Amino acid sequence: MAALTSRHPFNLYYSGGEYVKICGSQDGYFPDFGHHIVNEMGGIWLHPIKLLDGFWLKVTDLDRGIAVWSRADGFTNEPWGTRFDYDHGLGHIPVRIDRMQFAPELEKGMAAHYRLQAYGKGVTRLRLELLARTDLRPVWFSDEIGILDGARDEAQVLTPRRVLVKDSDHEWYAMIGSDLPGEEIAVGPELYGPEFTAGNGCGVAYAAEIELAEREEFEFRLIVAGSYVSREACEQSYQVIEAGHGAMLEEKRRLYEQVQRRAELSVEGEDRFTEMFKWVKWNNQWLVQTVDGVGRGLTAGGPTYPWWFGCDNTYSLQGVLAVGDAQLAKDTLNLILEKSEEANGNGRIVHEVTTMGAVSNPGNTQETAHYITFLWEIFSWTGDEELLRRHYEYAVKGIEWLLGEMDPDGDLFPSGYGIIEIAGLNMELIDSAVYTAQALKAMAKMSGYLGDLERTAKYKELADRASRAVNEVFWMEEEGLFADAVASKRDIAPKVDYMVSLAEQQGLSGYRDYVENLLETADQDEHDQGWLLNKNWVIVTPMEAGIADPQKAERALKTMRSSTFIGEYGTYLAGIYQQGTMTISTGVHAVAEAANGYPDQALELLERMGRSFSRVLPGSFSEMSPDYGCVVQAWTIYAMAVPVVRHFFGIRPAAYEKKLILAPKLPRAWEGRSCELKQVVVGDAEFDIRLKEVDGHLHAVIHNPGGWQVEVQWDGMTKISQGTRIEVIM
Structure with a gap:
């Protein structure tokens, strides 16, 4: 398997197994960062709880009187874990260090392996201090459901090389151990490493003195395990990892080799493109999250969105199917359905589910329609009739919710927020309208297959009407584009000040003149019409979904092949702003081009997206191109796999x-x-x-x-x- 290296020490990395996720900086440190839980999104997580803020190694040369908290100057990203090199990070101490760490795929813990080699003449006498900082606390949005972080972490020294830490108010545990020689140990809330970290944690420090002859090597390990259930479960996980971490590493390497071989792409002369394709599959595996009692599914992105989304997964899982992981697609879809039934029960699909099982947003309009469309997609790939029947009745309710509660005027354009969640713009949006038409087509196929023929006729008729309506009402002939939204002048006018304030926050001048010109040329106050308020990327969805009439599709795609919509790294989130770019905006645009017979333009978009590959984390694409947001994002698998597999x-x-x-x-x-x-x-x-x-x-x-x-x-x-x-x- 390939590995990719980096020398950008302050960039983040993200890796892990299905239970534990590890996030720190590429210099081997663990800085505080994050906004969902302020300064708490990094470290070692066993969702839905955090285990550690991080761990650090201090090296003291006893003869030279030099003490250094080791800081890596080389980072290597492996599919199965991470490696750090400390060639120059110890100053004048004549020792090289490398550190390898990984989380076993199906165990609740992680292991870090340190290897030191002396290169000084004679004997080098060292004092090693390995310090870990716990921070047992719950995932974001737990406060809202009454699950609060305990006042402190309480440590119990079991042996001089094994410490159990418990949250004061919950059955949350972390066990930290090492095979450093000796018995010197320190424990307490006042113990910190080179970084002061937030939270109510506790420091655990192991120390030892060793002597190394020139070129002599010394190895030791840190083992961490946790549980959100009981002390017994934590101790059992620790024992399993301590005894079997070597075999678990080989097992994990074999898993990632299997991921590589599944839907393995090779194109003569396209080594970089095929390398990106391979790494995106590996990235996807990093984002699989299992939580006992909640479920297993694909999370949206690490480290900022390490939980499950209806919207993200209706895109991502299309790519997951294309690269052959049907079980992950099924598991994720079942989790989303179960949480939607619990939180809503009326057919509405949830937007955001934390790993504590809490629903923070009951669902935007677009994702219910998109979920229904995806049901036929997963059935086409898997032939799993039991799965189809399990989801079908909720999909029937979903259509009723979309065309009932969310469509009071009966125009087949459900209202509410779509993919782009701009406060106040919860109108009849293009993506919701397109995916509703697509969902009705899918429902006609599903009901026909299942013998629900009365509904089949109804859905076919509604699908035809909805598709025609999108092409008639959202189409803007003078612009050669589909509109962002459909609304009356009376509905738009009160939103102008807010939209202008958003534009000004983005540094865009002249937006008030632009939108007021739209109002001046608009029709009567009561008449619904199309509005190009931001030229959002979702105006490409009629072509992506196959809803656009061929002539309109050809013209709209041609119009969007311009610098208004496309920048250096792909498709802008909004043509008006020409600032943000995401792999999803570029990916959907590429699918639209490929689906309408323009593979050259699709490939050109993917190559633009590829310019951001490895910019932050070697082997990955950032959430926001080229270099900010999550360092790995699930829906990139849609952007890469769907154009290649379904269309090329x-x-x-x-x-x-x-x-x-x-x-x-x-x-x-x-x-x-x-x-x-x-x-x-x-x-x-x-x-x-x-x-x-x-x-x-x-x-x-x-x-x-x-x-x-x-x-x-x-x-x-x-x-x-x-x-x-x-x-x-x-």
């Missing part, structure tokens, strides 16, 4: 029919090159697909061990084949 390779699964459709649209840059996707998982089958376009002809080889029917579409032609190895030239 043209994979259209129908697992419920044991059928695979291939309708590739390869970028011209890939013409004449061998393009392969191995271990493409659809239902219970796996496919290896190799494509090559030469002089306008497609050469396709499909390894099809399950003997499914494969339909290849190319340049208006169709060939249907069945067999374990299929070769097609068209």
